[in-house]
Amino acid sequence: MLSLEDYPQRYELANELHARPSPALSAPVTAVYLAVKCPDHAASRDRDQDRAHLIDLLDRFGAPHPSPDANHYFGTIGRHHLKWEQHTEFVTYTVFADGVASRAFEPAAFDVFPEDWLQQAPGKRVTSIHLRVDLMPDTEAEMNDVLRNWFVAESVAATWVLDRAAMVAGDFRIDTAGHIRFTAFVDKTAGPRRIGRIVQRLCEIETYKSMSMLGLPPARHLQARLGHLDGELTKLVGAMSRDDEAPEATLDELLQISSELEDLTAATSFRLSATKAYEALVNQRIQALREERFMGRQTMSEFMMRRYDPAMRTIKSAERLLGSMAQRAMRAGDLLRTRVDVQRSEQNQALLEGMNRRADMQLRLQETVEGLSVVAISYYAVSLAGYLAYPLTELLGISKGMLTAALTLPVVALVWWGVRRIRHSIGT
Template identity: 40%
Template sequence: MTTPEHATGGKLTEHPLRYKLNNELHARPPVPVAHPQLVSYVALMHDGVREEDELRHLQALADAYARPLPQAEGGHLQLDLGDFKLKWERHNEFSSYAFFRTPEASEDCSRGALASVPAHWFEGLPGSLMVATHIELRSTAELPPRSVMDRLIASGRQAVGAQVSDGAAWVFTDFMLTDGWSRYTVLDERLTPRQAGRTVQRLLEIETYRIIALLAFPVAKDVGRLLGRAEGELANLMDGMGSASSAEDERSVLSHLTRLAAEVEHSVARTTFRFGAAQAYYRLVRSRIAELREQRIEGFPTIGEFMDRRLAPAISTCEAIARRQDDLSGRVARNSQLLRTRVDIELQRQNQELLAQMNRRARLQLRLQETVEGLSIVAITYYASQLVQYLAKGVKHLLPLSPEAITAISIPLIAGLVALGLRRMRRKLAAEEGAH
């Protein structure tokens, strides 16, 4: 066998995920089966169960039969215990256990492949049961299709049937739970073991994905009730916004809108995964039905027709609720933004009025300041002229003019100098303020 180093010439650096990604295409192969064969299948939701817990439970089964447990590669393994085979797979939300057993002649097949599975081990499977299905594979020579159709018609139940794989096999079911199990009958006309295995696997996947896809339906009902209430509340808030007569009213409406937006966004975050998963599972159901290549049997609806009538409306409801929820979220956001804009405009108007009042007060303060400056010039001039007069009286015998004349002459000089000084001071303060 060529090693990866030889295949690449030993010169190219291997990506660490190269082989893992390539092997993913070959993961979870179907188990080849030949008629007669009984298949029992259960799918359990994880509910916090770890992969290690499931492997430990599988190890206990292998130990009971003194068989080694194969290594779980990519979350799946097959275990041959002689009396039966087990295929285990772990998926994102659930884990599946498929049991395969060849029945004895004239054996009661009501328990499917579980007749050989230890009951205490099966009942201890970790997780919560979501899907339980029995499939009985027989040859058309052993069990003619006509006899199965007659039995189903006589039961009065709504049965589903079709020829699959271009007429190489027949599939019958009623999608009903009997003793907690749904049941399929597959009649082999000319299937090879691998084709039979793929047919069984497709039926099991259809059964699993259709059930898990419907997990979104009760969620959609709950969300529908929330949306009905929230849409009515939003309409009332919009009426309140239109009739708001004060900023306080608008702030009250905005507070209620914010609470409503938080509630809707919480619902979106809680349900987005579930609605998206429902779409993905439904696409898988449609894909597996297409792979069956059904041919209609007169008097029986096909699996595809049954899903179109029963499953598609539920998925359409989930889609409609998801779109309605997203639309409501957008409407609440738009209306909240509109109301915030109105509140901001009102705040800006109030700020402008406040600034105008401040400007009026500043102008008044400036006038008062100018008045005070005028009075200051008078006061300073008065006291300075008194000082000049006292000086002039002290040296009046040395002066050619009388002290009163000198005082009179000094008054305009002093007033001019004081006014000039105050003016220069104002200019200096204005320059410093402009620099900042």
């Protein structure tokens, strides 16, 4: 043992890789499967309610409880084996019973889930699966006859899997009891772990397919709403080129559209992202089966290509359209803001030119007032200087009028010089 301290989650993370092994099953065996999802905010649901619902079922059979923080469980309930798993958005219950009923897909197999217990489930059923595993008949024709009797011919997908270790089939239709039907005919040499993996893959394909399809209704609603917003956005862009209304009003309308697009993005981003993740899991699980065509029938991958992929393309198209419109609105907003800025710049330029003209007029008026002020001040200054110099008339032998005339020009010049000095000192 090394004396190096382990990272706190080392054992927890290592054990997580081995926490959900495939069940070991021997044919013939019947599996009933139930996936339950909370209708709203499933990813942030109270997971203690999921465990409490599991414990309620275990108590009815006197089975031991899981650990308090467990997100998976495997145990025995009565004559059956139960596998419980808690996922990001849903929980699954799989019950395995040895043997198969004489009547194919007998609804009574689901009686292992008590009716009152089902009604108390903290969520709604996403899907339920009735899976019948039996030994392979001697001929392919016998299996083909069984498929004609058990499944809808138009929809059935049948394929060899895992190097012909088994032939699996299902029509992905909900039967009268409310379940999806699958069957698997396994070779006598197939081991229990391989049979368990086949059963688990079929359940995962149906579950992830159903979870990904939850994105289709929001995508269709999104497309309808985006079609309306696209018309409004096109109208606004056209109004920008025609100058039909004030840019400020157009900008307000554009901001409303951008705000609604952001709301739509926030409301649908999780569902659309989850859909892509679930779609990838569906395709991955089908690839893991290593399909080979059975008697000319469509494989599961072909079924998905024809029936499932169009729905996924619709969802992806809605997501791309939402992103494209958000980009268009952003570009239109940038153009409109640029246009508003240019107009405001022109208005500011005109305002500055007007201010310059008013400043010139004010300067001329000031110069005019300054000239009048010099005249007025000079008039009073000459009068005062005349009174002051009148006693000199007798000494100089001139008249008062001559003295006043002699004082006028020097006084006016002195007043003009004084006013100029005052204006210069104020300007500096």
